Amino acid sequence: MRDAEHTSRPSTGWAEQKRTLRQHYQQIRSQLTMDARHAAEVSIALHLVGLFHEFREQGKVHKRSVALYRAHRGEVDVMDAADALRRASWKTGFPVTHPETRTIAFREADERTSWVKGAYGIWEPVSTQPWMADGELFAVVVPGLAFTKDGGRLGYGGGYYDRLFERLSGDVLRIGVAYAAQLADWLPLQPHDVRMHFVVTEEGVVSCGLAALY
Structure with missing residues (x-):
């Protein structure tokens, strides 16, 4: 359930607002039980794969590669969705983090891929x-860490996905994934912040x- 205290716009600066909200939503996510996480992830995978199926049925798919991620620090695990997408003939990629440039790129991965821990302890192909x-x-x-229904996103503050979106073509679909408890009524976003096309919970x-x- 979303908290009323985070639906209004605080008067403090952007950076302080974001720090406070990151702590808030990290705490919310950490309080989810393993059973609740697992049940949610099953539903999220179904909704996510169903969304891609809709795109295909409607003739809107012009490329067949999708970038996902390996869950870290309590994020939604999307590996079941990745497996289902590959069975539907999608090529899946996962992030490789470059801390020296604060950028990410993607390597292809499937069920046979070996993984190693990269920057920040995140598994990479x-x-x-x-x-x-x-x-x-x-x-x-x-x-x-949080999303709004109009596509706003609160990340961890490293700017990796911000730089990625600046680099990508505007026709690449952006799909946020989170638990429903991470949906916010408002986030301290600025005009240059890139929004999601869809959010899946x-x-x-x-x-x-x-x-x-789409």
Whole structure:
């Protein structure tokens, strides 16, 4: 359940607001039980794969590669969704983090891929896996600490996905994934912050009002 105290716009600065909200939503996420997480992840995978199926049925799929992520620090695990997408002939990629440039790129991965721990202890495909070119991507599935229904996202503050979105073509679909408890009524976003086209939780798919092409 979302807290009323985080629905209004505080008067403190942007950075302080974001720090406070990160702590708040990290705490909310940490309080979810394992059973609740698992049940939510099953539903999220179904909704996420169903969304891609809808795109395909409607003839809106122009590329067949999707970037996902390996769950870290309590994020929604999307590996079941990745498996289902591969069975539906999607190529899946996962982030490799470059702290020296604060950027991410994606390597292809499937059920046979070996994984190694990269920056920040996040699992990454081994270096023998081929890179997935930005131009191949149809969609990027994005984790976050909180999202709004109009596509706002609160990340961890590193700016990795902000730089990724600046780099990608505007026709790459952006899909946020989170538990329903991470949906916020308001977040301290600025005009340059890139919004999601869709947000997927265990409660369903939220269209964020940017998805005219989809």
